[in-house]
Amino acid sequence: xxxxxxxxxxxxxxxxxxxxxxxxxxxxxxxxxxxxxxxxxxxxxxxxxxxxxxxxxxxxxxxxxxxxxxxxxxxxxxxxxxxxxxxxxxxxxxxxxxxxxxxxxxxxxxxxxxxxxxxxxxxxxxxxxxxxxxxxxxxxxxxxxxxxxxxxxxxxxxxxxxxxxxxxxxxxxxxxxxxxxxxxxxxxxxxxxxxxxxxxxxxxxxxxxxxxxxxxxxxxxxxxxxxxxxxxxxxxxxxxxxxxxxxxxxxxxxxxxxxxxxxxxxxxxxxxxxxxxxxxxxxxxxxxxxxxxxxxxxxxxxxxxxxxxxxxxxxxxxxxxxxxxxxxxxxxxxxxxxxxxxxxxx
Numbered sequence: 001x002x003x004x005x006x007x008x009x010x011x012x013x014x015x016x017x018x019x020x021x022x023x024x025x026x027x028x029x030x031x032x033x034x035x036x037x038x039x040x041x042x043x044x045x046x047x048x049x050x051x052x053x054x055x056x057x058x059x060x061x062x063x064x065x066x067x068x069x070x071x072x073x074x075x076x077x078x079x080x081x082x083x084x085x086x087x088x089x090x091x092x093x094x095x096x097x098x099x100x101x102x103x104x105x106x107x108x109x110x111x112x113x114x115x116x117x118x119x120x121x122x123x124x125x126x127x128x129x130x131x132x133x134x135x136x137x138x139x140x141x142x143x144x145x146x147x148x149x150x151x152x153x154x155x156x157x158x159x160x161x162x163x164x165x166x167x168x169x170x171x172x173x174x175x176x177x178x179x180x181x182x183x184x185x186x187x188x189x190x191x192x193x194x195x196x197x198x199x200x201x202x203x204x205x206x207x208x209x210x211x212x213x214x215x216x217x218x219x220x221x222x223x224x225x226x227x228x229x230x231x232x233x234x235x236x237x238x239x240x241x242x243x244x245x246x247x248x249x250x251x252x253x254x255x256x257x258x259x260x261x262x263x264x265x266x267x268x269x270x271x272x273x274x275x276x277x278x279x280x281x282x283x284x285x286x287x288x289x290x291x292x293x294x295x296x297x298x299x300x301x302x303x304x305x306x307x308x309x310x311x312x313x314x315x316x317x318x319x320x321x322x323x324x325x326x327x328x329x330x331x332x333x334x335x336x337x338x339x340x341x342x343x344x345x346x
Contacts, residue, residue, distance in 0.1 A: 002034040003339065005318060007043040009310050010326070011291065011299050018043070020316045023342040027312055037344055038320045038337045044294075045309035046082025046317030046340065047332065048301035049276045051200055051221050051267025053088055058271060062124040064091025072273040073097075077104050077345065079274030080335040082317040083307055085267075087147040087179040087200060088112040090124055102345050105317070107305050109145035109179055110138035115159050118152050125149060131159070135167045139176030146171060150180040150196070151187030154203060154246060155239065158187035164194035179221075185246070192218060200267070203227070204246035205253045214260045219304060222254055224282035226269035255287030264288060265304060266297035277332035284329060291326040316342035 003020040019026050019034055054072035055064045069091075076084055083105040090111070098106050113134050114125035121127055128134040131148070138146035148167065151158030164180070171178050177197040182188040185204035192199065192212040198219040202209075213220060227247050234240045258264050266279040276297045283293040292300075299309045308314035320337035338346035 002030050002032050003316075003342070003344070004034040004036045005038040005043060005320065005337075005339070006036070007038060007041045007320060008324070009043045010045070010324075011295060018310065018318075020318075020339060020342050023316045025310060025312065025314045025316055025318075037339070038318075041336060042321045042324050043310060044319045044321060044325060045299045045302050045314075046319050046338070047080045047276055047297050048083040048085075048266070048305065048307075049076060049081050049268055049279075049297070050085040050198075050265045050301050050304065051087055051223050051269055052076070052084055052273065053086060053270060054084075054273060055090055062090055062122075064089065066091070066094040066097075069094065070097060072271075073104055073106075075273040076276075077102065077274075077340065079277070080319045080332065080338055080346075081274060081276055082319070082338075082340050083107070083302065083305060085109070085145070085305060087145070087181075087198075087267075088124070101341055101343055104340070105307060105315075106143075107145065108142045109147040110142035112147055112149055112181070113138060114149040114152070115163065118149065118156075118159065121152065125152075131163060132167050132170045135178065136170050136174050136176070139171050139174060139178075144176045146176060146178055148178060148180045148196075150182040150191045151184045152181075154184035154187075154242065156184075158182075158184055158190055161190040161193055164190050164196065168194045168196055183246075192216070198265075201227075201269075202250045202253060203243075204249050207253075207256075210253060210256050210260045210262065213257060213262045219263045219265055220254070220257045221265050221267045222250055222283075222286075223267050223269040223279070224251065224254070224286060225275060225279045228282060251286045254283060258288055258292060263300060263304065264292070264296055265301050266293070277329070280325075280329050280332060290329060294325050294329065294332070297332070316340075
């Protein structure tokens with residue numbers, strides 16, 4: 001049996017009927033019987049969190065726990081999130097879970113890759129002397145993505161530009177894409193110059209990076225939710241002052257990046273999971289138009305990940321809301337109906 005939904009389809013703002021056959025969407029009435037599962041409201045391509053790291057039990061040392069991973073992606077799903085990108089996982093997605101009928105769609109970049117020349121490291125980094133080879137290997141093994149630590153300590157030297165460029169060129173030649181953690185001004189600048197595919201965080205981003213990102217087609221994922229949560233804990237000392245100034249700059253760059261033609265996307269970075277609606281609100285507070293901020297967690301993010309939205313033949317991920325989330329973003333926390341992989345899960 002097919003599923004039938006009727007409502008205002010976003011982002012085109014068009015009232016229409018759509019049907020779901022298996023895991024695909026059609027706007028042509030099928031010949032088979034269809035069950036109406038939504039009549040009225042706003043139909044949104046399922047939400048996406050493009051930067052999340054599930055798998056570690058809360059409050060414990062960095063370790064990948066399959067049970068915690070399953071619970072945390074379920075929290076994403078229950079909040080209306082139908083697709084996730086993992087720019088750094090401590091382990092592999094458990095067998096059977098990636099294609100589970102009620103699991104969000106998943107895109108992974110493998111492990112965090114840290115060049116051995118960085119001044120500091122962390123337990124969850126995979127340290128390598130040959131960043132180019134490691135990045136290509138991770139991209140080939142993990143959905144075409146790899147994740148680099150472009151820097152770590154915002155007061156120390158980042159990965160050099162020449163090395164980032166070599167990594168980017170090699171991964172692109174292999175058909176992959178590169179995400180880079182950047183938390184220092186020079187780290188962001190090096191990544192932007194190198195043509196990294198997505199800059200994550202972007203603390204202290206120099207103004208010149210905006211045009212560089214626009215020219216390279218680099219996406220910006222500021223993860224404002226995580227930084228807003230950390231801000232009250234950062235002490236008022238010289239190092240803390242640098243942190244807060246970097247935070248203020250990254251917020252300002254969100255709107256400037258959008259105005260320059262850079263795609264800004266929604267990622268939450270860490271717990272609580274299923275919290276991408278808060279990231280949308282932070283993006284709006286940073287100056288993004290509301291429709292762009294909602295798209296950053298929906299249609300724009302899906303396009304970035306190669307997941308078709310509410311188009312003929314698109315993937316059957318639909319979330320239904322009583323109000324227009326572009327006018328009432330808070331409604332993203334309260335989906336009335338949710339279809340994932342062609343099945344009603346809410």
